[in-house]
Amino acid sequence: MVGTKKRKQLADDAPPAHIAPTSTNGTATMDLPSDDEDDAAIPDDEDAPVEEFPELDDRSDDDEEDPESDDIEHATDSNEENELDEEEYQTTDSEGDDSIHPFPRAKTIVSDITGVPKRVYPEIEPDYDSDSSTEDAPNRVGNVPMHWYDDLPHVGYSIDGKKVLRPARGDELDRFLSTVEDPSAWTSAFDKTAQTDRPLTAEELDIIRRLHANEVTDANYDPYEPTVEWFTGKGKEEIMPLSAAPEPKRRWVPSKWEKKKVMKIVRLIRAGKIIPHKPKASSHLPQFHNIWSSTSDSSAIALIPAPKPPLPTNAESYNPPEEYLPTQAEREAWEALDPEDREKDYLPQKYSSLRLVPAYEQFIKQRFNRQLDIYLAPRIQRKKLNIDPETLIPKLPSPNSLRPFPLYRSLRTTYGKGKARCMSVSPDGGWVVCGYEDGVVRLWETGVGREVKRWSFGGEKVEAVEWCPRGDVSFFVVGVGQNIHFIVPPFLPPSTFTLTKTLLAPPTLPPAPAVPSPVKWVSKYKDSTSTVTSESTAPTGYDVSKPILTLELPPGSSAARQISWHRKGDYFASVSNQPGGSNQGALWIHQLSRRHSQAPFKTMKGSVQLVLFHPTKPHFFVATQRYIRIYNLAEQKLLKTLMPGIRWISSMDVHPLGDHLIVGGYDKKLCWFDLELSDKPYKILRYHTRAIRSLHFHPTYPLFASSSDDGSIQIFHARVYNDLMTDPLIVPLKILRGHDVTEGLGVLGVRWVRGLPWLVSAGADGTVAVWCN
């Protein structure tokens, strides 16, 4: 039997394994698992195997030829190995249990001397048994690599110097069989020195088990020992100093280095580099907000108040009026509907007293739905801009407080043919002279509108009409074609007439200028010829139907388009180029007293549109298409160039005080310039819907008017302050409508009546109207 042989071998090889159990025999208690109990040969009472098993174990160890075990082996032939193996396994397994103490156990006895319990270990017998290493270690080669003996038949030498022969190793099959048959084969390990397998001792197995179980390897170590108070506890207090050495200085002198460290921090705090109690910049903790709390934190989400739940109605009362109670049919209909389809989610119910009202069964559900609505339904808070629209309107005085200004059309004169191109009001305000496209100039009384005199200039367009602003003489100039005619109106007092006549047709002409001017002054009036009387001549000896004096512009120049008088009435300027045409011979300044005309500029940039004399200073405004240049005529130099930003300047007027200029353009813009202030407009007004045609400042009232091709006249209040700090006040007052737009042309000219808040306007529809307050 291979099994028996193995077992013998094993018994020979492992004597220490036998010793240990025997030594602890008395105290060893076997605690076999109950499952394996059934497989054991003798099923017995619970106590019995515990007592008997060690004997069995001993016997099996001591005596291989146990008849019982043999019987079992024989009886169970086929399962013999397995069962035995299993049995052995169980045995060894039970040996490795905690209850088995391979080392001598300590006894606790009460000491005779001190009276306290003490642990007493059994005496160690100093014989061979005490040191197994000395007993059997036949190979005494020491700690040398054993492969030195690989090729030799021995593996070393015994203490006597004799060769220790290499034990028989057997082949792989034997090794396998031994593992199968030998129950202790799995607890054996290869001994290099002996070059053979040796079974592990119980202590070694216990250590392995403890390592495996992550326990303390020392079986005697008790981690839960009660503490022993060696130096503390009652009566063990140390009352005497351990050392008699005096206390070192550092114990009671403040530390210098600590102080230095603290002072460093203090300095940093004072310098502001360290801010104490500074809130942590960013807390990693999440910020929670109570979204239903009423306190609004600025950093929190803007709290939008939840919509208020509707107030309960009569039907929701616990004691509703009878008419609210549902009938049976209604109740059934309500119950038949799905909850979502119900019009209301309750049925009115009647209780005789509040005491009888049960708990509202929908309470939680309703609350939950409401919370859900509040939470899920997006709400936004609309911030209404509470701006009073009145505040957006600039604070302007009411037009009613700025009276007087023209309000209505008092009268108008119509002269069927031709557009009224130009118009001028006499300095005293009593007469209006207007020129028409068919070469007719009409003079009429401002207040009545009755034409008192008419002059005809042979069908040529009358482009400009201007009264002389002088008060002591009375005449006006008419620009027709290349001629500028001087005309004296009728009904003059004799003194004025005489003065006018002397001015325009002096008996002795002034000496001709050294440089002859290309402009010819032709006087039709001859004092000598006035003796010839005719029916048509006036009693004053002058045919008022003919101009008294005529200026002939050099041949080739265009028709005089604009005439502008100097305030004193001695100089006037005429512009006679076509719009956008060349400037050659376009601009002339005529002096009446010397009967001399001169061109003030040799060359001019741009096409001259308009000219204007400054009312107080010797300044001269020249408007080209886009710019206005201001020249000082006395010093003969350019003072300033104004840039109104208008594409094409159409009209211009200067304030009677001389510090402000208004410029109108064909692109509907009206620019107000403060000449002291800037080259850029102080204000740009865009009120007209079509091109601006004419502008005029009232000589005495703080008013100005603008007329446009849209057929309207706009009246503005324009108060100018002497204080340089106060800006001019410009208030739109009134839009006067009444002129018809003819061929795209509206109101071609507006002029104020001096001394009265009256406006005279000439329209392309051939009418001239007087607008009164």
Add this chain to the structure above:
Amino acid sequence: MAEPSSINIPVVFSTQTQYPLPSQKFMIPSTWRRYQLSQLINKALSLVSPIPFDFLISGDLLRTSIHDWCSEHGIAEEETLNIEYIQSVLPPQKTSELPHDDWVSAVSSKFPGFFLTASYDGYLRAFDYSQQTVIEQLVHQGPITSLCVIPVESQEAATRLIATSSLDLTCRISKVGLTNNEHSFDPQASLHLHTAPVSSISCNASGTQLLTSSWDSLIGLFDTTIPDVDEIDLEQEEGTTRKKRRKLGSEPTRGKRKAPISVLKSHTARVSKAVFGGENSAVSCGFDSTVRAWDLDHGVCTNTITSSDKAFLDLVCPSGNSAITASMDRSINLFDFRSSSTIASALSLKQVSTPSCLAVSPVYGQAEQQVVSGGYDGAARIWDLRSTKLPVATFFGWEDAGDKKILGVDWTKDVIALGGERGMAIWRVSGGESQ
């Protein structure tokens, strides 16, 4: 309406007309209007021909029912109402139209049996009632601005002096003799003062003095006697050479030159009208927004009423104490000189267009209340100053008037004569029976 028909109101009637009722209390239904009241008066007086009346309750012309008037004025219907009745102005009837070549600036019907017109062409024209032109005489070089017939003692005198003012700076007095057969025109004198167009001329009730107003802010006071010699030397006045004299033949003969008695200087701008007020006093108005009262004995301004920005165009003076003005700002204002304040405090009648001329009612006792105005819109309006909201009557001088201006108006007896762009129109107003 809470059954107003059931309410009767105690009413006492009074009148200044020639149809007085006995002073007794009437109980009148509150729904009655002017028509029922007028019928009541007519029946009570048992007049042969019905005369329409207008009714004034505390100086206010009744235009609604009495109930409405009471509720409007917050007067309980139990109170006794004092109602004054006047002869009502019926809508005027147009009688004739006298077309002119040129605008008519002034008309006058003060010449019995004839109409006089002054035109912008400088002519003075006279028409008889059969619309025949009896006189057409060039008086002025320039347009005539106003015309006045100087009254004489006897109503039947066939020859009268007529004063005209013109834009040619002069005024003239002409003697016009108009009978049924013979017509004569004789320039008598020219008044020389002004250096600007003369805007108006007027004479006092006794016909002894003339007032001229001009654009040169002066008012001249002249007497109506015709001097034997020129009071003003032409050379001195005109300051020109004698050559001018030769042209005298070409102009209308103007008679003797007259100098003013006194010159009233106080206005600062054009004077548009100056009329005689009471005894030796005058009232004037002008473009300087003032109405001034003058003491003609001393030639000083005694009272100045300043209004704001009213360019006055015409003025009538129904009594010495008040003046009715028409101004360019479309209002007719009544100024009372008795009020101490110099600021205009007056009732004003808003117009739709510029009122250019005014004339007061010739009916005795109504002169202070009724006034006719002619406007630039071609409409003449009769106003009762007790009813300021609406005119009593509105009539257009000419058909398809458009905005043909009325420039002159005269109201004599029951005839309103209008002069304007289209010439002259004559309207007859009933109820304007003079005493």
